[in-house]
Amino acid sequence: MNAARSICTLLSRLSIRCHGQHRNVSYFSRPSATPTTWSSTGPRQVVFPTLLSPQPTPVAHAVRFRYFPRVKGDRHDGLIYDPVLERYHAAGRPRPRPKKRHPIDSKPFMKGVVIKTLIKKPKKPNSANRKCVLV
Numbered sequence: 001m002n003a004a005r006s007i008c009t010l011l012s013r014l015s016i017r018c019h020g021q022h023r024n025v026s027y028f029s030r031p032s033a034t035p036t037t038w039s040s041t042g043p044r045q046v047v048f049p050t051l052l053s054p055q056p057t058p059v060a061h062a063v064r065f066r067y068f069p070r071v072k073g074d075r076h077d078g079l080i081y082d083p084v085l086e087r088y089h090a091a092g093r094p095r096p097r098p099k100k101r102h103p104i105d106s107k108p109f110m111k112g113v114v115i116k117t118l119i120k121k122p123k124k125p126n127s128a129n130r131k132c133v134l135v
Contacts, residue, residue, distance in 0.1 A: 112135035
């Protein structure tokens with residue numbers, strides 16, 4: 001499976017690179033505009049050296065510097081600087097807010113006088129009884 005996948009990727013790169021003389025698209029570090037040729041016992045062959053021996057491309061930057069440009073410290077320390085987290089850490093844990101004495105004051109939909117409590121049976125396929133209230 002992996003061999004078939006590597007052959008397919010090699011062929012797809014070859015077809016992209018051979019469309020035109022002046023349109024040279026390269027997946028590798030340095031494109032080769034002039035193919036090398038040699039004669040053998042058979043017909044003349046054209047070989048693209050970058051396809052046969054790909055040059056490794058260097059990694060430009062660490063991922064941390066690409067996605068977090070405001071980074072302080074050494075590249076390899078593994079820490080990400082975030083000013084919001086720094087302020088949160090310096091201020092300490094936030095104090096819990098006191099609970100309201102009247103929790104229903106700002107909720108008019110929760111206010112009402114209960115007239116009757118009912119138990120309703122739902123339609124199929126549900127089977128649990130629903131406890132309802134007439135207000």
